[in-house]
Amino acid sequence: MEERKLRGRGMAASWYGIARTATIDRAGAWAELDDGGTAKIVTGVTEIGEGILTVLAQVAADELGVRPEDVTIGDNDTARSPEAAHAGATRQTYMIGNSVALAARDARAVLFAEIADHWEVSPDDLRAFNGEIWAMETNKRMSMADAVALCKGRGVVPVGSASFTAHGTGLDPVDGSGSPWQSYVFGTQVAEVEVDTYTGEVQVLGIWAAHDVGRAINPRGVEGQIEGGVVQGLGQALMEDYRTEKGHTSTHGFASYILPTSLDIPQINSIIVEDPDPTSPLQAKGIGEPSLVPTAPAIINAIYDAIGVRIKSLPATPEKILAALRERADKREAPAGPA
Structure with missing residues (x-):
């Protein structure tokens, strides 16, 4: 009998440009x-x-x-x-x-x-x-x-x-060349998940988030920003599903638009990387939005590591996971074609 709950780990890296895009x-x-x-x-x-x-x-x-x-x-x-x-x-x-x-x-x-x-x-x-x-x-x-x-x-x-x-330039419409941002931040996150193959439910067990912020002016504030971004990314990856019908929302409230609660939040391990920014008198950069970027990809990669199926649209709901598992099982059971 196949094991019901499977664990996996996934990683994702990101970069993010700071300040207004392609303008001064x-x-x-x-x-x-x-x-x-x-x-x-x-x-x-x-x-x-x-x-x-x-x-x-x-x-x-x-x-x-x-x-x-x-x-x-x-x-x-x-x-x-x-x-x-x-x-x-x-x-x-x-x-x-x-x-x-x-x-x-x-x-x-x-x-x-x-x-x-x-x-x-x-x-x-x-x-x-x-x-x-x-x-x-x-x-x-x-x-x-x-x-x-x-x-x-x-x-x-x-x-x-x-x-x-902060100086930025527009992107060339032909070859994409240009300098849309003056400074960039970089980050990497690792997620560990447990997937219930009977129900399709995913539980995130832990997130490890390492982010370059230049000089950390307020380390506790940086940790708070990272944790907030991870929580948003978890919701994006597994729950939040905004839908419209003929231009009108069909997810009117939190009964149908699901947000993560305290019971859904895993241990978040924040690692602050301080690589001083040469373009900044303070040598500081930022962390508000960049902390959100790698979370969902890391979780989706961890799901793949756990059950061997790739979820290609967000959120990775239990229904999508069960459907992907059934599709994989059907392919395995399908008779081989003629030689």
Whole structure:
């Protein structure tokens, strides 16, 4: 008797271009070191749950030498803030993060110039971190609050602005040549599944996801993005089946459009690969959408490894798997033709 539940493993690799496709992408930001050693960042970025505001606070704090909790992200109304464009295309950290970093460096340079003149040292010898500023190889040190007060007392507001641009070109309609993206991310995922050959049900037992993100600004946030992408990919691979009839949806709700629940989610093992990006001042790239790309192919390859049949359309429902198994059995039982 054939074994009822069979296990298999599959792998898939992916690449993904960041920022707007085949066009120039840009983003701008303002930064200011404010009273009390705090900081303000103004940009038109939109937070849709991806954690970009946390990332921007971390970036600004690192560049300005203040604490993340002392960074305020200002109003994102583009009538009152620099353009940041849309939340999509895995562009937030790469585009807005870099514009904020450059603006913060601009503001820091203004402050350093005044403090260096006050201390009679080179601005290159100054360092700032966690709300303090000091001169290397000296005993000169003060709080960021005092440094900002001294700077403003000299009549100078430590404010900066910057924009970051990603260049892309269209694709040649004949040979496909061109450079649609400035930077790329790469990833590989491995899936282990168990297939019930009686019911056609597939259970994903584990996912191992390794993704190159450049520099990981917020590793926990990166892991969260990878896990979210894997869950979406699992739904795409096994459950989500949007259908229309004569232009109207026939999957009106979650009773017919099935989504993965907590009971469907396996152990997800995230491996962050940090290959610094030379096109990025932060050396960071992105991970939002790329984490979704290899999941479904890895699961489908694992199903093939388990039962030896190839599912060629998504989702790989129990009905499709049973049909493929029956078709394979029928071919095996079919009598051989004449010699």
